[in-house]
Amino acid sequence: MTLHHYLILAALLFCVGLMGAFTRRNAIVVLFSVEIMLNAANLNFIAFWRYSENPALLHGPLFTLFAIAVAAAEVAVGLALVIAVYRHFKTVDLESMDTLREE
């Protein structure tokens, strides 16, 4: 196994997430996709760390740890927003929430 395997895998996963974010219209699914992308990035971190000159610095795991924590916060807030939006628009369809105004 070399670094490139992991990088290409991460790129693939990232693009799967991107595809989801681009082609789905349900806000929650878009949230999934964002999670997938984040995790692909984490995979990259860990892979680079593993194949780095001195892994003893543990930069990769630390950064990934922080990224995971931030992602958790992001999910919580994102879902809360989705629910709030749902309460307002009565839908989580991204195409139908295209206004910033009350109407």
Next chain:
Amino acid sequence: MNEVVAFWILSIIAIFGALVAVRKRNLIHGVFALLVFFAGLSGLFLLLLAEFIAAVQVLVYIGAVGILLLFAIMLTERVTGDDDRRVTSRGWFWGLVVTAAVFVVLLLPAIQQLPPPKAAQTIDPSVKELGHKLMNPYVVTLEVLALLLTAALIGAVTAAQGVRMPKEEDSPE
């Protein structure tokens, strides 16, 4: 040998999970597929000897985020979770095109600029060391992160709670 086999199996699991998660019509199935993806990814972390990260991945994503998503779906979709409307957004084709472009761009550095692949040296990462690192040089980051999480928690509660119902509304009719 084992490692190669494990890598291929896990990566296939991960990609499959991700694909199903983003394409499935039924959201609950989607969430569980997403969890499969997370599990595969944590397996990959284990393969890269980042065992603590793998554990955290399972704990946070499968344990917490998955549940959160399930609850969000329960609160927003119909309980059965299947979505009979059109699921793909307008101009999904262009979305795919852009995705392809991004993929190419992501691969560019991996192909052009990286040094020729070198084998990973064997390491023995200890969780203790990680803990020391967290407590000694990165303690400020840790604190800031704690603050962020608290803020996110409060924000999420306030955002999801919305306007409070007046009292007489929830009295028995």
Next chain:
Amino acid sequence: MSLEPLTLTDILIATVPLMLIFATLFAFTTWLERKALARIQNRIGPNKVGIPCTRIGLFGLGQPAADGIKMIFKEDIVPRGADRLFHLLAPILALIPAMLVLCFLPLNFPWIKNIQGLVKPFMLDGAVIFFFAITGLNTLAVFMAGWASRNKYSLLGGIRAVAQMVSYEIPLVLSAVIVVMMVGSLNAAEIVKEQADEYWFILSPWGFTAFVIFFIAALAETNRSPFDLPEAESEIIAGYFTEYSGFKFALFFLGEYIAMFAISGLAVTLFLGGGDGPGVTMNPEDQGLATEAFPGLSAVWFLAKIFALIAVMIWLRGTLPRLRVDQLMGFAWKFMLPLSILNILVAGFAWHAEQLDNTIITVITWVISFAVLYGAASGLNQLNRGKVRPREYKYAE
């Protein structure tokens, strides 16, 4: 540390015996539970089924086998509206994590002496956190079951289970964190070693508090009574496995008991000195194996301790009534959580006191921390007593 020297035989040697042992223990435990409950309720309990074709009862020791056979041959019914895939997957998903978790218990079986590396997962650096991570999956299985069998009661049970497990996981982990903090390692073998060298953590005030919290939370995690709301027969017929029958139900059953074993095994590891006992000396240097008077002694000790805890669980089940949902949640968030957080602080001070390694100071610290914890517990109790009102029913009289 690498995957390379690992072979299939190693894996089999490491895992298969675990499954067999715990499956048999499960059978025995069901029998034990039924007997004990019967005695508590002033009945005899199963006593007929013994050796087939004879009248020898053997105190109904054959009962589990009979149950198993019945379960296997029973018809497997799937409701029409149900989501077939998930309905099938749920029981499996309920069983697998429980089984998986068993690997993280530092059971020094004699036959894993000559296996290297990853197969002795309790030598894994993050064994404890892995344990919690994987137990978390149980929640999903329950939810899956509840959701997949399109049934209001099942869904209610599933949601209840999720809420309960999520909120009780916090005190569970926090009370385990204390031990991890004291030992300074997530490695199960090292935790056991520490206890063998110093003292079993249950013997210290903070350890005792943590153990009590842990045990209560463990009851809630495994949906044991008095926290068995998800399968409350009297309210929501059988909760998330209302729609399950036959072998799937058996799998749920098995999974539940294995989870019980696993979590009490973790309790033993964290607080009751693991496989430590007379005739055993721990030395995790050579891959966490103990030198024992005769092979497997420490494993025996371990299992004995597990069974002590299981017995307590059975006893509680026989004794206590079921909680109400609001009481359950209130107890988790208003009593256990603050107490365990306070306990972490206390434990931190205690650790620093022990670093001084002066007997008097240690003793004084212990007394003080015991007083603090006791005071906090009773104080919280007082605080909550006012809060718990008889519940007003909105839509029913």
Next chain:
Amino acid sequence: MSTTTLALIPLLPLLAAALTCALQNGRRAAGVAIVAMLASCGLALSALKEACGMKPTDDPLTFDFEWLTVGNDTVINFGFVLDPLTGVMAAMVTFVGLLIFIYSAGYMKEDERMARFFCYLSLFAAGMLGLVLVNNLLLLFMCWEIVGVASYLLISFWFHKPEAAAAGKKAFIVTRIGDMGFLIGILLAFKTTGTLTLYDGGQGLLELPIGATVLGLKASAMISLLLFMGAVGKSGQLPLHVWLPDAMEGPTPVSALIHAATMVAAGVFLVARTMPLFENGGTLPVVAWTGAITALIAAFIALGQYDIKRILAYSTVSQLGLMMVGLGVGGVAVGMFHLLTHAFFKALLFLGAGSIIHGCHEEQDIRKMGGIWKPMRVTSIAYLCGTAALVALPFVTSGYYSKDQILAAAWEEPLMRPVFWIAAAASLLTAVYMTRQCLYVFAGEYRGCKTPHESPVTMTTPLVILALFALGMGMVLEKSIFAKLQGKLIHDNFVIAVSMAVALGGIALGWLIYRGRALGQAADPLAVTPLVRKLWFDELYAATVGRLWALAIVIFEQLNELLHFVRDLAVLLADRIGNAFAVGGDRKLIDTLAFDGMCNRLRSAGHAVTRPQNGFLPGYLRLIALGAVALGLLVSWMK
């Protein structure tokens, strides 16, 4: 005295500002701000003590650390400097500021935005102290701008009054003109010397000999002139003095703090700070002349004003002019000496004016005052002390000493004799208009509607303290500080005689003019139109700058018209052709191509532009991703 303690002096008010902007309760905010100011005042006094300990010859203490690195070798330091100049200035600012804070705690009591007011005040104090203490021109500029912003906020504090808002804008914009020069000067300095640190152990901007020439002028001369532009803008010298009188729309404590004691002095301080540049460039005469002319003209204008605060404002302008003269002819010591004394007595005058206005129920027109002497005893005495100091009554007042030094220094220089006479004339006028004002305000009967009353003690106490300073300060400063600033005392009997003559003569003149007049009713002999109209400065600017603007507008209008004409021509042409070839095909052709087609094309183009902005979130996401793609391609292409 270490970096931290020195840094705390500006940081404490900043902290107070940060705190008070969160507070709602004005009284608590006032408490916070005053406490912070008190602390930094103590620090500043200790710093002053240490600074006075230094011998005039040795280098100033600097506390630098690396702030940002430009390129690989050029380092911009972030630091503070401590020498007698900064010590004195910081002490003055903190002390006067403290008094004014206390005063405004009383003055703003009714205002519901009191907390915000104190937030602004603290912000201003922080900026001002930073400006005084920093050891780096860039940093100084930043503080300079902070001060500008704070003054803008404070002048237009009562923004619901349109003239207040206008005054704030005016102040901001006019000073901006000067600041542009300042900024260019900084850049030029950096270009020529490669450093912006003022004192750097021989390597600082003020210590290096600058030999380079820019546009045939000595670089140092150029730089100093540009810096002087900033000074002119900030401290209201001609021709940029117009903002200062209008700034009197702000609350009176603001006028006292900003437009008498501290901010307007910032320009003077800047010149004093960068004095080596001026000396090196030999541009001091410019400073002196500008100051002199300003002093004279402002004093003239002051004669014709009726608004009590405007009079003081113009007198401030003219006093600033005198300071410039002092800097120009006598060096740092003389100018700073007058700055300090002026700070005290002008703050006193403004606060007194504020107290009077307060007592007369927010009446600012001196024609509607009079007979204040009886009801408001404390205020009146304090105000008269301030007046005496401003008029420079001989021997008893602080103003006398400082002004005397300026005049003497001007007299010393043979070339500067005209400046001397101008300054003398200015101080004569000063005496006259102050007498006029006092007669208007204090003598006679009260001409307002409601009866005046004395102000609360929180307002009078600072007055009394300041009055003591305004009287006693001169001696003390002349003995203590003056020598520290490498100034040599000159006592020329002729000069003393002249200054006494102008002071007393001016008072006498004023007395003669206004004796026995029915003040307020009868026409004022000195308030002739040119003076009332402030010598038409505003009109002048309106006529020049405004005209230019209007002209530009007209030109563009014409261009626009031309375009219209061309378009009409094209339309006409096409129409004619269409009619000429009155064949359907042709017409259709022409039409579709020339008009409808073009219009449709335009319309569709507009649609195309608006299409991405339809609130369709996935679309936005895709665009973002496209941007990322472009970026990635760019990066990998540049590799």
